[in-house]
Amino acid sequence: MAEQHDIVLQLKGLTKRFGEFVANDHIDLELRKGEVLALLGENGAGKSTLMNMVFGLYQPEEGEIWVKGQQLTMDTPSVAIEHGIGMVHQHFKLVPPFTVTENIILGMETKKGLRLDKKSAAARIQELSDMYKLNLKPHARIDSISVGMQQRVEIMKILYRGADILIFDEPTAVLTPQEISELLGIFRKLTKEGKSIIVITHKLKEIMEAADRCTVIRRGKVIDTLIVKDTTPQQLAERMVGHNVKLTVDKEDAKPAETMLHVQDIWAKDDSGHDMLKGLSFEVKAGEIVGIAGVDGNGQTELVEAISGMRPTQKGKIQLGSDELTNRNPRDVSEIGVGHIPQDRHKHGLVLDFTIEENSVLKSYFKSPWTKNGIIQSDIIKEETERYVKDYDIRTPGTGVLARSLSGGNQQKIIIAREIERKPRLLIAAQPTRGLDVGAISFVHKQLIAERDAGKGVLLVSFELEEIMNVADRILVIFNGQIVGETTPKQTNEQELGLMMAGKLERGFAHV
Amino acid sequence: MSKMKGLVTRLRQESVWISLLSIVIGLIIGAIVMLVSGYDPLLAYQSLVEKIVGNSYDFGETLRAVVPLIMTGLAVAVAFRAGLFNIGVEGQIVMGSIGALLVGHFVSLPPVIHGIVAMIVGTLVGGLWGMLVAWLKTSRGINEVISCIMLNWCALYISHIVIRTLMEESGTGRSKLIQESASIQLDSLSAWMDGARIHWGFAIAIIAVIGYSFFMNKTKWGYEIRAVGSNRHAAHYAGMKVNSTVLRAFFISGMLGGMVGTFEVLGVFKYVAIAPATSGLGFDGIAVALLGMNTAIGIFFSAILFGALMYGAQGMSFGADVPGEVVRMIISIIIFFTAAPGLLRMFFKLRTRKGRKGANANGNDSVSS
Numbered sequence: 001m002a003e004q005h006d007i008v009l010q011l012k013g014l015t016k017r018f019g020e021f022v023a024n025d026h027i028d029l030e031l032r033k034g035e036v037l038a039l040l041g042e043n044g045a046g047k048s049t050l051m052n053m054v055f056g057l058y059q060p061e062e063g064e065i066w067v068k069g070q071q072l073t074m075d076t077p078s079v080a081i082e083h084g085i086g087m088v089h090q091h092f093k094l095v096p097p098f099t100v101t102e103n104i105i106l107g108m109e110t111k112k113g114l115r116l117d118k119k120s121a122a123a124r125i126q127e128l129s130d131m132y133k134l135n136l137k138p139h140a141r142i143d144s145i146s147v148g149m150q151q152r153v154e155i156m157k158i159l160y161r162g163a164d165i166l167i168f169d170e171p172t173a174v175l176t177p178q179e180i181s182e183l184l185g186i187f188r189k190l191t192k193e194g195k196s197i198i199v200i201t202h203k204l205k206e207i208m209e210a211a212d213r214c215t216v217i218r219r220g221k222v223i224d225t226l227i228v229k230d231t232t233p234q235q236l237a238e239r240m241v242g243h244n245v246k247l248t249v250d251k252e253d254a255k256p257a258e259t260m261l262h263v264q265d266i267w268a269k270d271d272s273g274h275d276m277l278k279g280l281s282f283e284v285k286a287g288e289i290v291g292i293a294g295v296d297g298n299g300q301t302e303l304v305e306a307i308s309g310m311r312p313t314q315k316g317k318i319q320l321g322s323d324e325l326t327n328r329n330p331r332d333v334s335e336i337g338v339g340h341i342p343q344d345r346h347k348h349g350l351v352l353d354f355t356i357e358e359n360s361v362l363k364s365y366f367k368s369p370w371t372k373n374g375i376i377q378s379d380i381i382k383e384e385t386e387r388y389v390k391d392y393d394i395r396t397p398g399t400g401v402l403a404r405s406l407s408g409g410n411q412q413k414i415i416i417a418r419e420i421e422r423k424p425r426l427l428i429a430a431q432p433t434r435g436l437d438v439g440a441i442s443f444v445h446k447q448l449i450a451e452r453d454a455g456k457g458v459l460l461v462s463f464e465l466e467e468i469m470n471v472a473d474r475i476l477v478i479f480n481g482q483i484v485g486e487t488t489p490k491q492t493n494e495q496e497l498g499l500m501m502a503g504k505l506e507r508g509f510a511h512v
Numbered sequence: 513m514s515k516m517k518g519l520v521t522r523l524r525q526e527s528v529w530i531s532l533l534s535i536v537i538g539l540i541i542g543a544i545v546m547l548v549s550g551y552d553p554l555l556a557y558q559s560l561v562e563k564i565v566g567n568s569y570d571f572g573e574t575l576r577a578v579v580p581l582i583m584t585g586l587a588v589a590v591a592f593r594a595g596l597f598n599i600g601v602e603g604q605i606v607m608g609s610i611g612a613l614l615v616g617h618f619v620s621l622p623p624v625i626h627g628i629v630a631m632i633v634g635t636l637v638g639g640l641w642g643m644l645v646a647w648l649k650t651s652r653g654i655n656e657v658i659s660c661i662m663l664n665w666c667a668l669y670i671s672h673i674v675i676r677t678l679m680e681e682s683g684t685g686r687s688k689l690i691q692e693s694a695s696i697q698l699d700s701l702s703a704w705m706d707g708a709r710i711h712w713g714f715a716i717a718i719i720a721v722i723g724y725s726f727f728m729n730k731t732k733w734g735y736e737i738r739a740v741g742s743n744r745h746a747a748h749y750a751g752m753k754v755n756s757t758v759l760r761a762f763f764i765s766g767m768l769g770g771m772v773g774t775f776e777v778l779g780v781f782k783y784v785a786i787a788p789a790t791s792g793l794g795f796d797g798i799a800v801a802l803l804g805m806n807t808a809i810g811i812f813f814s815a816i817l818f819g820a821l822m823y824g825a826q827g828m829s830f831g832a833d834v835p836g837e838v839v840r841m842i843i844s845i846i847i848f849f850t851a852a853p854g855l856l857r858m859f860f861k862l863r864t865r866k867g868r869k870g871a872n873a874n875g876n877d878s879v880s881s
Contacts, residue, residue: 310749331751340749348749353742358735362750371732378730 006033007069008196009054009085009165014063016049023049025220026063031165036187036197038211038228040204040240042437043407046220047200051167055087056080067165086158087167090174092150096143100136101125104157128159132189148179155186166190168199172206173435176296176463177498184210202240202437204233205466216240241439249442251449254473256285258321260457261307261426266316268299268306276302278481279316284426284457289448291472292461294501299481300461301343304430307459308340309333320426334363339424341415343431343461345408349415352404356396357385359403360418388417393443409440416447426457433467445471465494479503530856531803531810534849535817537856542842546834556832560839563827564820570827572701572708576780578819580605580772582717584797585804585811586724587768592806593728594761595741600645600660601769601794603667604638608773610671611637613784616690616777617679626693627712631774638770639763641667646762650755656762664790672786686785696778711779713771720768725808737761769794796822799847818843 009031016024023046031037041047052058054065056074065072067083074080080087094103101122110117122138129136134152142150151171158166172180187197187210201207207214207228214231216223216239224239261284268277276299284290294300305311307318309330318325323336334340342348350359361370361381369380385399394413396406403411412432419427429448433441448471452458462468468475469489477485477500485500543553564574584601591598612634621629645663648654675687696712728734739747740757748754772793777784800818804810825839849856 308749309751329751329753330749331753334751342749347743347745349746351739351743351746354739362739362746365735366732374732376730376732376735 008033010066012064014060031196034191035212038207038214039200041217043409045217084164086163088154090170094142101138104160147174164195166197204236237438249445249470254288256288259283260286262319264317267314268302287455288473289452289458291468291475293468294478298478337425339419339427341429341432350403356399357381360385392417409436427451428459430461530853534846538842538846541845551834556828556834559827559831560824564824569706569708572705574823576709577823579713579717580793581800581815581819583772584793585800585815587765588797588801589806591765593741594737598765601797602790603664604642604766604769605773606667606671607641608634608638608770609777609784612774612777616694623693627696630694634774635767635770639767642766643763646759687783689782709780713775721808721812803850
């Protein structure tokens with residue numbers, strides 16, 4: 001034991017099994033006071049299981065949990081909370097129509113007689129918010145504040161309960177680059193005040209930026225614990241996946257041919273009726289990857305949905321080659337030759353309670369050979385799905401299991417297999433690597449490049465600048481519903497792109 | 513990873529296990545209540561069983577009670593699978609019975625054909641009545657639960673108007689009888705079962721169970737209904753016409769309900785009564801679908817269970833003087849525990865933890881990062 005450090009949390013030989021599957025295999029880990037410890041591992045490595053045990057959501061079969069020198073049995077989260085452990089989950093647990101204060105005090109309301117004492121709670125929240133520079137407005141409603149702010153409400157929730165060990169499960173997955181850097185700032189503020197933080201993540205860049213130490217988990221076992229300032233992203237990635245990985249993408253120069261997708265002056269609204277696309281125009285040629293860079297909420301979602309037929313446009317024209325796509329329904333668009341890897345794989349990409357087989361024909365189930373005379377041909381579908389599983393390296397015990405039971409990366413591979421195997425002329429990939437680990441990301445990128453090399457047009461929409469810079473041949477910057485700049489990865493850098501994305505710099509447009 | 517399959521199958525088994533456990537707990541709590549209230553539970557359950565299978569008449573009548581529950585269970589399940597709650601099977605039954613009654617009474621056709629035509633008409637009327645709910649939902653955004661409940665009453669009062677203006681058997685509070693040619697009663701089987709009212713519906717219900725399973729799992733339309741019910745956003749993304757699928761599901765659901773109405777008119781009563789309320793068969797269908805987890809086989813068995821319990825309740829009140837409501841209570845307890853499986857899990861998790869160190873993975877656990 002390292003005596004010179006004040007250890008606030010120590011795990012000894014923690015083991016958790018699901019049936020015969022060993023999710024955590026004798027995990028040892030220690031968290032020191034005032035540090036940020038990153039917990040790095042691929043999807044399915046066992047990070048969340050481990051933290052759920054620390055937080056009392058799961059019970060370990062073996063091993064001990066020591067908090068501040070005291071051995072504890074974490075039966076329920078309330079034991080963890082009582083001993084100063086708080087967890088910010090990946091999916092927030094907030095009541096949207098309630099105010100910030102109401103959400104924070106939920107479950108531990110202070111009462112004045114029979115009435116809720118919201119005033120003193122709000123004052124306490126304000127005080128804590130000032131202390132950690134969270135900028136919270138105690139009386140704002142949750143449904144009126146941004147995702148980044150909602151996350152801070154979650155942080156406040158645990159601070160308010162007096163936590164000094166904070167666990168974050170993939171905290172940056174839902175944030176914009178701006179919000180990410182603010183969150184990392186909050187981490188620093190928290191540790192300076194003596195709080196200790198564990199961050200579950202697979203984003204190397206953030207670990208390098210914010211963490212002091214990094215514990216790497218692979219297949220339920222601790223592989224190594226590294227001092228972040230003495231290591232490199234390359235080394236972390238190798239530890240995580242267990243073999244050499246390339247963080248950059250190999251590709252030849254693009255050989256753009258004829259125009260594939262033609263988008264001209266389109267206008268579209270979001271669900272609440274605000275104009276989100278305001279006369280947007282661009283082209284995608286066969287054999288090139290066009291990257292749409294931009295901060296979330298500048299019309300990317302609406303653009304992708306307008307092209308794929310899921311959202312009506314008020315004005316403008318969309319064409320694929322000589323085929324009209326404007327305001328066609330999703331079935332027509334898909335049959336004309338558009339593949340679409342949607343931004344939200346759980347909401348749109350998959351029916352989670354369908355099997356892999358059922359999901360792999362989600363877009364072509366109605367056609368021969370999948371259906372004959374209205375009867376689904378399960379044997380043929382099974383055979384085809386088995387081929388996808390092999391060709392796309394989908395790790396699953398079988399094709400008959402529910403999509404829900406697979407890890408995010410394998411779920412995404414089902415979608416990619418389905419969309420590519422339909423042989424589209426244009427492939428739209430919206431945030432195709434969101435939430436995926438290094439290995440899966442590089443797989444997805446390779447597939448996109450292979451499609452390009454096969455002469456397809458590829459439209460890549462991403463909030464990750466790194467991805468755009470690595471994969472795209474041509475970059476378009478979207479801001480406030482319009483394309484405000486055009487460049488290529490060779491002509492620009494992340495700083496310049498960042499400025500363009502913030503609407504502070506316009507470039508290109510030679511062709512318009 | 514290969515262990516995950518085991519996990520999935522175990523989950524499946526767990527739900528079956530919960531259903532069986534709920535039944536046992538329902539019967540035990542029923543017994544306790546009877547005991548506390550001064551009745552003899554053993555005698556009560558004995559009379560219950562005797563009433564169900566005691567003689568061929570009662571056995572036949574038990575089957576008669578099971579048939580509509582199978583159908584309404586399936587009706588509710590079809591809508592459930594499309595992500596909708598059809599609490600309007602009641603009204604669809606009434607409309608089906610009126611359709612069958614009109615054809616059965618006013619139209620003259622040869623035997624067998626008359627029955628078939630009356631059944632088809634009643635079934636279609638029920639289907640259209642069900643589709644009305646879906647149409648209100650898809651075109652006007654009206655919550656199906658609200659419109660279902662309102663339309664149940666509309667259907668009931670429409671049936672009153674139709675009977676009173678066209679075909680009231682004066683002084684009896686019911687309609688005139690259907691023509692004998694429209695009967696779908698199986699006379700030979702009925703006679704063999706000492707007059708129990710056995711009708712074609714029994715065979716149709718069995719076909720419907722098999723058909724439901726095939727339709728849901730093997731056909732394009734079933735696939736669409738399940739996709740829409742499970743994730744309508746993904747269904748839209750995949751190019752399915754969500755609204756048409758909802759309409760179709762409710763039409764099928766309504767047809768199954770309507771068919772129950774035709775069975776009751778053409779096979780059992782031969783008339784429609786001017787009743788102050790609907791039969792309750794549609795509501796019972798919700799319970800059947802719930803306990804049967806919307807699967808064909810599950811619905812089949814839970815309909816048999818509920819049908820037998822309800823019919824057998826008469827025996828309980830006769831043989832052990834226990835009010836028939838006790839059976840309703842047992843059924844409610846069964847539903848309660850099936851609908852809230854967490855209660856059972858909690859109970860048994862506590863038990864296992866006491867038994868040996870470390871509780872096993874429960875249904876909520878999943879293998880994730």
